[in-house]
Every structure is written in C-alpha cells, then in structure tokens.
Amino acid sequence: MIAQTPPSASSGGEPLLQVRGLKKHFPIHGGILKRQVATVYAVDGVDFEVYPGEIFSLVGESGCGKTTLGRSILRLTEPTAGTVRFDGEDVIGMSADELRPLRRQMQIIFQDPFGSLNPRMPISDIIGEGLLAQGLTDRKARDKKVEDALETVGLRREYTRRYPHEFSGGQRQRIGVARALALEPKFIVCDEPVSALDVSIQSQVLNLLLDLRRDFNLTYLFISHNLSVIQYFSDRVGVMYLGKIVEVGTVEDLYRNARHPYTIALLSAIPDADPRRRQKRLVLKGDVPSPVAPPPGCRFNTRCWLREQLGKPERCTTEEPELRALSSGHRVACHFEDSITDSTVADTVAAQSVIDTAAAI
Amino acid sequence: MTETLSAQAPLGTPPARETLLEVRDMKTHFKVLDGIVPAVDGVSFSLGRGQTLGIVGESGSGKSVTALTIMRLLDIPPAVIGAESEVWFDGREILHMPIDAMRKIRGKDIAMIFQEPLTSLNPVLSIGEQIGEQVRLHLKVNKREARDRSIESLRMVGIPSPEKRIKQYPHEMSGGMRQRVMIAMALSCEPKLLIADEPTTALDVTIQAQILELLKVIQQRTGSALLLITHDLGVVAEMVDHVVVMYAGQIVEQGSVNDVMLEPRAPYTMGLLESIPTAEKRGGRLSVIKGVVPSPFHLPPACRFEPRCPYAWDLCREVAPDLAAVAGSATEQLARCHLHGKVGESRRTGALDHHAGAMRVGRGLKEDPGKTLSSRGDR
Numbered sequence: 124m125i126a127q128t129p130p131s132a133s134s135g136g137e138p139l140l141q142v143r144g145l146k147k148h149f150p151i152h153g154g155i156l157k158r159q160v161a162t163v164y165a166v167d168g169v170d171f172e173v174y175p176g177e178i179f180s181l182v183g184e185s186g187c188g189k190t191t192l193g194r195s196i197l198r199l200t201e202p203t204a205g206t207v208r209f210d211g212e213d214v215i216g217m218s219a220d221e222l223r224p225l226r227r228q229m230q231i232i233f234q235d236p237f238g239s240l241n242p243r244m245p246i247s248d249i250i251g252e253g254l255l256a257q258g259l260t261d262r263k264a265r266d267k268k269v270e271d272a273l274e275t276v277g278l279r280r281e282y283t284r285r286y287p288h289e290f291s292g293g294q295r296q297r298i299g300v301a302r303a304l305a306l307e308p309k310f311i312v313c314d315e316p317v318s319a320l321d322v323s324i325q326s327q328v329l330n331l332l333l334d335l336r337r338d339f340n341l342t343y344l345f346i347s348h349n350l351s352v353i354q355y356f357s358d359r360v361g362v363m364y365l366g367k368i369v370e371v372g373t374v375e376d377l378y379r380n381a382r383h384p385y386t387i388a389l390l391s392a393i394p395d396a397d398p399r400r401r402q403k404r405l406v407l408k409g410d411v412p413s414p415v416a417p418p419p420g421c422r423f424n425t426r427c428w429l430r431e432q433l434g435k436p437e438r439c440t441t442e443e444p445e446l447r448a449l450s451s452g453h454r455v456a457c458h459f460e461d462s463i464t465d466s467t468v469a470d471t472v473a474a475q476s477v478i479d480t481a482a483a484i
Numbered sequence: 485m486t487e488t489l490s491a492q493a494p495l496g497t498p499p500a501r502e503t504l505l506e507v508r509d510m511k512t513h514f515k516v517l518d519g520i521v522p523a524v525d526g527v528s529f530s531l532g533r534g535q536t537l538g539i540v541g542e543s544g545s546g547k548s549v550t551a552l553t554i555m556r557l558l559d560i561p562p563a564v565i566g567a568e569s570e571v572w573f574d575g576r577e578i579l580h581m582p583i584d585a586m587r588k589i590r591g592k593d594i595a596m597i598f599q600e601p602l603t604s605l606n607p608v609l610s611i612g613e614q615i616g617e618q619v620r621l622h623l624k625v626n627k628r629e630a631r632d633r634s635i636e637s638l639r640m641v642g643i644p645s646p647e648k649r650i651k652q653y654p655h656e657m658s659g660g661m662r663q664r665v666m667i668a669m670a671l672s673c674e675p676k677l678l679i680a681d682e683p684t685t686a687l688d689v690t691i692q693a694q695i696l697e698l699l700k701v702i703q704q705r706t707g708s709a710l711l712l713i714t715h716d717l718g719v720v721a722e723m724v725d726h727v728v729v730m731y732a733g734q735i736v737e738q739g740s741v742n743d744v745m746l747e748p749r750a751p752y753t754m755g756l757l758e759s760i761p762t763a764e765k766r767g768g769r770l771s772v773i774k775g776v777v778p779s780p781f782h783l784p785p786a787c788r789f790e791p792r793c794p795y796a797w798d799l800c801r802e803v804a805p806d807l808a809a810v811a812g813s814a815t816e817q818l819a820r821c822h823l824h825g826k827v828g829e830s831r832r833t834g835a836l837d838h839h840a841g842a843m844r845v846g847r848g849l850k851e852d853p854g855k856t857l858s859s860r861g862d863r
Contacts, residue, residue: 293776321543321777323542323773325759326761326771329761350689351760351761352761354761355763355770389690392689392690393718394722396720410691
C-alpha cells in the first residue's frame, strides 16, 4: 500500500529540493559571424519545492521546458539563473568536485530506453559506471552492487554480461531504473519513464517505481505529458506552459478543482477509456507558441478560451500573472481565475467550433 | 508457408451491399532471415458503409500491417499474402485484383492517414501540389479545378487562409497543421473509406483533441466509413462504434465499443483495461499483464496469450481457441478464449469476478505483500 498522504506538502516540513527563479535560456547563433540572433526561453523563472518522500510531477506539452527543467536541477545542463537547494545545499554554486558526492543522491531515469543505454556496453558497465565515478574501484564489490540493483528491479542477476539489444523495452527501462538505484540515491528525476512503453508494460514499470519509493524511501520528480499516469501516480503536480509553471497543487486540487484555463483544457483533452463518458471536449485553438518569442503578458493568452469569453481584457497581454496562492499549496497564475465557474466552461464547450481550431498564419 | 499471391485465386461470394469492407482470413507473413513472421494470421472483420471501426493492439500486434495489406502497400516479397485471403471493398475483391485497378481505388475510394505527418508528406512539393496531384489523377480535372478543390479541402479541415497555405511546404507547418493537411489530402477525393493509422500518436494532447474532434465531425459530415488503428484505448472509446482487439497477429476480441470496453471477455482485453491508470485506482497497485508479447518466431503452440494469462489451464497449452461467440452475450461479441467454450464454463465466473474486482480497485485496497514480487514479471 502506498502512503497516499504527501508527507509534508502542506504540513510545513523542510523541502528536500527547493527551486527558486530557475531559468535556462539557450542562445541561437546565426549569420556569418555566428552572433547570437535569438534566445530560446526554455525555462523562464520556475519556483517549486519537493518534500521528502513525495512524488512531485511536472506536466506539459512538448516544448514547455519540463525536461530542461529536470536536467537543470541536476546540472546536466547548466541553468542560466536561479537557485536549486538540495537537502539544504546550494547545487548551483558548487564546483564539479563538490557536486560529485551530491550526484550520488540525485539520479535520473531517461525516457527512451533504447537511446539511453550504450549499445556497446554490457549491463555491468552501464550500471557500474556511476559507481566507478563515485570511487568504487573494486570490481568485485561493484559487480555485487550491480547484481543487487538488477534483482531489486526484477531482473536476473546473471544478466550483467548481456548487452542492451538483448532486452525488451520494458526490461531496458528496468535497467535504467537499476542504474539510478545502484548509487542508493534519495531523489530521482523520472523523465517520461513510461512514455515509450506499451500499456501492459507501462503498469509494470509504474508499480516498480512505487515499490521502490516505499522500500527505499525515495523522492521522485516525475516528468510526463500523460495526465492519466500523473493523476494515478503523483502527490502534487505542477503544470508547465512555455517555460513557466501556471498551476501547482495536490492531485485533488488539480483534477477536481483546476483553476487555470490551460489546466482545464488539458484535463478535458484526455480521452477516456469508458465509452459512457464520451463528451464534448474543450478544444484549445492553435499551437503552443515558439519559446523564442513567448507572447507578452500571460503566455497562454494566444490560446486562452477564458480570455475570449471575457472579451479579451487588456491585462492578459500587458501584465504577466504571478503564481499566487488560492489555498494552502494550491497556486495559480491567472488574472481572472475567479471568473471560472462550471458554466463558463460548459458555455465555451457549447459555443466552440471544432473545425476552426487551427492557428491563423 | 508456401502460399503465394496468385491472380487466379478462387474467390468467395461478395458480401451484402451494405457492407463496405470485408476482410476474410487475412494472412500476411513476412519472410525474413530468421524465419517467417506471421504478422497478420487469419484476421476477418467487416465494416458497414459510414460506420466506424477501431483496431486496437500493442506494438507488434499486426494492426498496422492489416491496414497496409488492405491498401496493398506492402512489398511482395518479403510479404507473403495468403492465397485464401480476401478483401472485399464496395463489392469488389481488391487483394487479388491487378495493381493498376487497385491504384484507381487507392487514394480515391480508400484514403489513408498515417501516424507521422512529417515523413508521409513529400518535403519538396508544396501542399497544393501534393493535394492537387491526387485530385488530378483520380478525378481527371484540370489544374485550376484541382487547385480549387485543394483549397476547399484545406478549408474543410479548418486551415485558415488556405489560398496562402497551398503554396507552403510541410516544414513550414506545425505537427497539428501537417496532420490537418494529411486529412485534407485524404478527403480531397471524397473517399468511401478512411483508414487512420495512429493519427494522433505523434501529437500533443491538446492538438490530439483538435484532430480527434475534427475527424469525428468530418466523418459524420461526409458519411465516409472510418477504420481507426490505435494503441490508445481512450481514443478507441471516444471515436468508434465497433472494436477489434488484436494480439500477436490474431483478433482476440471484437464487438461493439460498449461491450468490449465495459464488459471485455478475452483475458487480454480484460488485462489491458485493468492496467490503465485512473483516478479510482489511486492508492492501489496497478494490475499488470505479466511478461511480454511473445517473439513472432517462438509463438506459444496453442493460445498465444497463454503464457501471460492469469486464467490459463492445461487446455490453453494444448488446443488453440477459436474466435467464438461470448457465452451469455445477447450481442455479437466474440472472444478467442476457452473460457467461453463448454469446458471453460466452470472457470468463467471466477475469471469474470476477478476482472470486476480488479476494475473496482480503489483506496481501501489492502495489498498482499507476496503479490509484489510476482508482479515484477521478469521474462
């Protein structure tokens, strides 16, 4: 049985991970002189915290910056600005040598079980590489740890001499989990760990991650675009749009009482496997704008159905909404959040034309 | 497998007039270095005019190959099509007809939308040229009429300023927009059957919602039949009236969407639905289907799902079950499982109760610690 109460999300304990004002901007170089001609604002000022033992999820569409955010926290990509505190220590200010012991406690599981395992390395080296980097040079001791990790994720100890191509997608993802686990971390970033897997394999891996959390007291930052998986799996959720968190709260806050127009549309877009629950969806118009030139004011204003319904108030395009607290732990970045009622959503759904939802040129 | 494609293959009788598409005993095998892959192995189903049918299955189940065989888009060899296999479309057998005749149907009466719009559009032709080429070929109209028709179909799928868009190239468009272009192209010749192979898998969830709603409206408006191929049970539940569930090259269950999704009777379908994460299952473990899909070179001897099936017994390892009527069902629901045969009668109730229980998993669930290990299936 999983502990369903988020350990200290609202009870005021010390967060394990605290992210403040985190930004990651990628320069685009062009022209003959390769000067910087533009900037991709991949992550553009994000604040959140993850408490010990909880599963905090980041959800958003492709290009919203959720993966970059996960990598920046681990300094796999160097953030442009902001602070990350892990267990009270400042991760960003550390030198590479200072960072190494901390890396042991912060691991990552990657999305693509095919691309993230080196095809020329046997499993013992793939999993053992991190241990070696952490100074475990004794081959025997290392192999023992590798075998233990394999067993923990439900694979046979003998598999250490095999190569990645000998395994199925689900097994490879278990190897990815074993690699993270071998270092006995406290905290794991799970970047879309089940997105590449078939439904029947996906549930095996999700169960494994929940078992490991319970057995090893782990904390997860879970990154996904799959809202059903997130609803089942997480304690708290942050919804990202164009490099910013637009709403954050417990799963109950978000799935029962979403207050950001984008969250409401995302939830409405999930196809339900129960044919009795067929309903007209709230369909967002157009595509996500480019993170090179995010819209002024609220970044969601170009697709916002609420703004349309309110007669396009000027404030949405001139003033960027702050992430403000509605209740303990539930925060939302929308100027007009209080004008959302059940009927505003229903009216929008009734009035929309599903054909004309493509973006204008 | 020594069957080869032969023009003189004996044909059965055509199906009734109201049946638009009927697939009979489709066998598509691939000869590869390691042996023979029975990608589609005896699949039969039919689709009425203007109706919607979903084929659902995981990777490797044969659902896409089924569509490609209907379209005759596979290279023969390596593909080998069974001599007894037939596909009847609009009163004609299309699987064995001369390829020239098929070319007149393909793209006109049967159109297909592919999963990845970027790779299925030609990068060096403008949108207008690509749609226009098809229109001119099939409808024998001049350039100007073809252009007008292209603009009209782009407008129909909600692309703003289609007069400007037809001059653009695929790389200038977003993923959702490209998929709209694919749909416009498919619709340009007013097909009787639209085959959509994972039309939204590569798209973000809000764009998926746009495209699914669009497909629904267009299907109703044009009255074309829709064959939707997907791995997403949610998409199936939202979009189609009838469902075919495939596993390891065979149909394991078929019926109306309500029957299959709400009262599944093949253990594979039951397991799939049990394993979907939902709000109600929060706090409980997800049910899993243990193990993995069998290798096509080493298929289990009898029932192909048997090694993963929680209800299997000796008979399932000895005799392959037929796709037969589901016991106690008043509708036309079929399942490939011995549970629905005479000998399975005593086990059926237990299996169905177990499934109902798994679907009810909720907050109060107490976990049996012994289950944890066995569910970490390692095969």
